[in-house]
Amino acid sequence: MRQKIQFFPITSFAVIMGLTGLTIAFGKFHHLQWLPRIFYDVSIFIVLGLFLIFIVLYSLKLAWYPDEVKTDFKHRIRINFFSAISISLLLLSIAFYTYYPMLSIAIWWLGVILHTVFMFKTISFWIQHNFEIQHFNPAWFIPVVGNILIPISGVDFAPLLFSYFYFAVGFFFWIVLFTIFLYRAIFHVQLPEKFIPTFFILLAPPAVGFISYMRLTASWDTFSVFMLFMAYFFIVLLAVLYKSFTKLKFFMSWWAFTFPLAATSIASTVAFQVTHMLFFKVTAWALLISAIVAISIVAWYTYVHIRKGEICVKEE
Numbered sequence: 001m002r003q004k005i006q007f008f009p010i011t012s013f014a015v016i017m018g019l020t021g022l023t024i025a026f027g028k029f030h031h032l033q034w035l036p037r038i039f040y041d042v043s044i045f046i047v048l049g050l051f052l053i054f055i056v057l058y059s060l061k062l063a064w065y066p067d068e069v070k071t072d073f074k075h076r077i078r079i080n081f082f083s084a085i086s087i088s089l090l091l092l093s094i095a096f097y098t099y100y101p102m103l104s105i106a107i108w109w110l111g112v113i114l115h116t117v118f119m120f121k122t123i124s125f126w127i128q129h130n131f132e133i134q135h136f137n138p139a140w141f142i143p144v145v146g147n148i149l150i151p152i153s154g155v156d157f158a159p160l161l162f163s164y165f166y167f168a169v170g171f172f173f174w175i176v177l178f179t180i181f182l183y184r185a186i187f188h189v190q191l192p193e194k195f196i197p198t199f200f201i202l203l204a205p206p207a208v209g210f211i212s213y214m215r216l217t218a219s220w221d222t223f224s225v226f227m228l229f230m231a232y233f234f235i236v237l238l239a240v241l242y243k244s245f246t247k248l249k250f251f252m253s254w255w256a257f258t259f260p261l262a263a264t265s266i267a268s269t270v271a272f273q274v275t276h277m278l279f280f281k282v283t284a285w286a287l288l289i290s291a292i293v294a295i296s297i298v299a300w301y302t303y304v305h306i307r308k309g310e311i312c313v314k315e316e
Helices: 002-006 010-031 038-064 066-074 078-096 101-128 138-157 160-187 193-217 222-240 252-275 278-307
Strands: none
Touching: 002 038, 010 038, 010 078, 010 252, 010 278, 038 066, 038 078, 066 078, 078 101, 078 138, 101 138, 138 160, 138 193, 160 193, 193 222, 193 252, 222 252, 252 278
16 A cells, blocks of 8 residues: 555546536536535545545655655656646636535635646746746646636636636637647647547637636627637547547556546537537536546446556656
C-alpha cells in the first residue's frame, strides 16, 4: 500500500473533473425537469467522497515521499495536472451551489486561490525551461484555460471585474495554445498513444467559455454562439477521427474523454434555456448519454487495471 501511495498519479484528479462535470449535468437536467433529482443527489456525494480520498492519498505521498511530489511538479507534462486539483474544487463549488451555497462559496475561494498559484507557477515553469514542440499536448490547456471556469460561480461570489480578469486570461491562452496545438498536430510527429485521449480536452474551452460568457453577460449573441458551435465542431472532428481512439491501450489519460463531453452537454442545456430550440435539447441528451457511456467504460477499465496492480506504478 505504501509503495502504491509513492506512485499515486497527480493525473488521477482528472477522474474528479469528469465525475463532477457529470454531476453538474445531472443537476442541470433536474432543473429542467428532464431527470429525477436522485441522480444529482447520489453523484454529488460520491464525487465529494472520492475527491477527499484522492486528497488524502496525495497528501500522504507529499508527507512520505516529498521528492516524488517534487518530481511531479518539475515534470514537463505532469506539472499541468496540478491545476486539476483546483479545477476540481471549482467544479465542486458549482455542483454544491444549489445544495449548500455557503459551502460552495468557501470551496470556490479555495479553488480560486489554489488555481491562481498553480497557474502562475506553471506559466513560470514554461518560461524558465527549454521545451521542444513534441513536449506539447492538450494537457497544457488545463492550468490556464481552467481560468474560464471561475466566473461561472464567481459572478455571484465576487465583483464582476474579478471574474472578467480570469475569463480574459483563460480565453487569451485558449487562442495561443490552440494555435500551438494545430502547429504541433499538423507539422510534427503524432502524439504518443498515451496522450491521444487528451484531444478531447479541445472541447472544454469553447464549451466552458460559452457557459462562462453567458453567466457574465446573459447575452445570446454572436460571440456566445461562436464558442458553442466551436465546441460542436470539435465533437464532429473527433467523431471523424474515431479510428484514432478505438485501439488505444488503457492509460489514466482516458479520463480526458469525460469532462469535455459533460461540459458540452451542460452548454447545450444553457443554449436550450435561452432559445427553447429542440436541437439543443436533443444535443444535450446525446452528449449526456455519451458522457455516461464514456465514464462507465473508463471507470470499468480503471477498476480492472487497479485489480491487476497496473495503477499507481512508476511512470516515465
